[in-house]
Amino acid sequence: AQSVTQLDSQVPVFEEAPVELRCNYSSSVSVYLFWYVQYPNQGLQLLLKYLSGSTLVKGINGFEAEFNKSQTSFHLRKPSVHISDTAEYFCAVSENNAGNMLTFGGGTRLMVKP
Amino acid sequence: EAGVVQSPRYKIIEKKQPVAFWCNPISGHNTLYWYLQNLGQGPELLIRYENEEAVDDSQLPKDRFSAERLKGVDSTLKIQPAELGDSAVYLCASTATPQPVGNEQFFGPGTRLTVL
Numbered sequence: 001a002q003s004v005t006q007l008d009s010q011v012p013v014f015e016e017a018p019v020e021l022r023c024n025y026s027s028s029v030s031v032y033l034f035w036y037v038q039y040p041n042q043g044l045q046l047l048l049k050y051l052s053g054s055t056l057v058k059g060i061n062g063f064e065a066e067f068n069k070s071q072t073s074f075h076l077r078k079p080s081v082h083i084s085d086t087a088e089y090f091c092a093v094s095e096n097n098a099g100n101m102l103t104f105g106g107g108t109r110l111m112v113k114p
Numbered sequence: 115e116a117g118v119v120q121s122p123r124y125k126i127i128e129k130k131q132p133v134a135f136w137c138n139p140i141s142g143h144n145t146l147y148w149y150l151q152n153l154g155q156g157p158e159l160l161i162r163y164e165n166e167e168a169v170d171d172s173q174l175p176k177d178r179f180s181a182e183r184l185k186g187v188d189s190t191l192k193i194q195p196a197e198l199g200d201s202a203v204y205l206c207a208s209t210a211t212p213q214p215v216g217n218e219q220f221f222g223p224g225t226r227l228t229v230l
Contacts (some may be wrong), residue, residue, distance in 0.1 A: 009154075036221075043118065043205060043221030044157070090156050100145065100209055100217050101170070104156030 002027040002093045004105035012111045015083055021076040021108045023091030033074040034092040034102065035065055044090060050074065061085070086112045116140070118222035120206050126228045132194035135225045139187070139208030147219065148181060148191050149205040157205055163189065193227075201229045 007022040025031060032051050036044040048059025055067040065076045074091060091105040119138040127133050139146050144165050149157035160179070162170040165186040174181065178197070183189040193200055203226050207219040 004156075041223065041226075043207075043223045044219075045221070046218045049218070092156075100219065101159065101162070102157075102219065104158070107154070107156050 002031060002095050002103050004091050004093050004103055006089075006091055006105035006108050008108050009106065010109045010111065012113060013081055014113050016080050018079050019077065019081050019085075019110065021089050021091075021110065023074045023076065023105060025072050025074065025091075025093045027072075027093060027095055029095050032094045033065075033067060034094070035059065035063070035074075035076050036090045036092060036104075037061075038088040038090065038107075040087075047076070047089075081110070081112050083112050083114060085110060118206055118208055118220050120204075120222035120225055122225055123223060124226050124228075126230065127196055128230050129198055130195040132192065133196050133227060134190055134192045135204050135206075135227075137189045137191070137206030137222060139189075139206070140220055143208035143210050143220070144186065145209045145211065146183060146189050147207040147209075148189070149207065151203040151205055151224065153202070160191070196227075196229045198229050201227055203227070 003026050005024045013019045034049045035047040037047050038044045047063050048057045050057045050067045058064045063078050067074050088107045088109050090107045092102045094102050121136050146163040148160040151157045161174045161181050163183045166183050181191045203224040205224045206222045209217045209219045
């Protein structure tokens with residue numbers, strides 16, 4: 001069975017600074033990887049996903065993530081954050097033989113300070 | 115296009131009372147999911163429907179939880195009786211088809227349940 005670990009429960013950062021949110025996964029088969037964002041009192045919204053091909057994936061709102069198979073990681077990055085990026089971010093994995101079943105990490109709260 | 119609709123958004127009940135949550139997926143989406151999200155944690159799958167059939171309910175506590183999707187469109191999740199530990203956000207999501215894999219799941223805003 002797959003699992004996802006988000007190493008940081010909270011990440012404080014100043015506005016316009018770069019940020020990296022870390023995600024590691026474990027699985028015995030090939031996987032698909034996702035990052036979702038959750039704003040307060042809202043549902044989850046897809047930021048980006050990796051299915052195959054280029055390991056650098058670009059998503060919405062200026063975010064990007066890089067799939068590293070040897071390190072089983074899928075870290076999320078943004079070169080310059082805004083106050084509006086303050087939210088909870090979830091990494092998720094889906095095994096390629098499990099349809100669209102998602103296993104989520106525990107989440108990372110990104111707190112952007114002025 | 116309307117997104118996934120859930121109601122109510124908030125529910126406060128006393129323990130041992132029953133409660134029900136309703137979800138209407140995006141039109142045409144035949145796969146529907148119910149997730150449980152505890153405070154400060156990621157969502158955990160409770161049950162997945164393909165049309166009206168529950169194809170994965172292994173994580174659903176069947177002694178007190180039940181779900182239905184009678185016509186393969188909207189769905190209801192019920193808890194009877196509720197316990198203090200059921201306080202959480204219940205999320206509904208839908209996707210167009212189970213294949214191809216990697217299809218995006220679209221989430222509703224959730225129902226925040228507080229059991230007193």
